[in-house]
Amino acid sequence: MHPAIEQTKQWLAEIVIGLNFCPFAKKEFVNDTIHYHVSSAGRIEPALEALMAQCQYLSEHDELETSLVIFSTGFRQFERYLDLLDYANELLVDSGYEGIFQLASFHPDYCFEGEDIDDAANYTNRSPYPTIHLIREASMERVLAVYQQPEAIPENNIALAHEKGATYFKNVLKRIKKQ
Known part of the structure; x- marks a missing residue:
């Protein structure tokens, strides 16, 4: 297995x-319905x-729920990654x-607009590698329909990230990248 997949x-x-x-x-993780694709x-x-x-791959494989496209060497600069994301949404x-499908984005240097680069909330979207998550919209609609207060998820995540603190996340990501 590629190290980027193991770390992800x-x-x-x-x-x-x-x-x-x-x-x-x-x-999806437990059921092994996540497809991991590493791109250089x-x-x-x-x-x-x-x-x-x-x-196309997801379209042909109904048994898979989602796909993570992991950029193992490219798009290290967050601004360049955001350009890719804009083009990807247009495409x-x-x-x-x-x-x-819809896209979710993760990056080692993710920073929400208007936030300080060191704000712990950014770690809700920080990952070991620049990653684009392909999500089936129909599946997302089904789970959101039965999940109570899905609009509270981002707020809860930010609160937990602040509670844990940026140092906690930095240490976890550093350890993961060393493996």
Whole structure:
């Protein structure tokens, strides 16, 4: 298994699932319905090609719930990653995947607009590698329909991140990356 996949799985287990940042992730993680794709793309065009290939792959594999496109070497600069994300969202629409898939974004240097770079809340979206998460919209709609107060998830995550503190997250990510 590629080290980027191993480290991403560890991050999912410890942070995303362990802290319940995404209350829907555990089921898919345990059921092994998450597809992991590592891309070494460092330029926008090949990265978008990899993303579209994953959309096609998910379309052909109903047994998989979601896909994580992990950029193992490229898009280390957060601003460059945000450019990729903008293009990726446009391409979803242009390729006819709007309403089928949506994107969630994670990056080692993720920073919410208007927040301080060291704010612990940023760790709700910080990951070992730049990663784009492809989510099936129909599945998301189904789980949100039965989940009480889904709008509170981001607020709860930010509160927990502040409670844990940035140092906690820095240490976990540092340890994961050393493995």
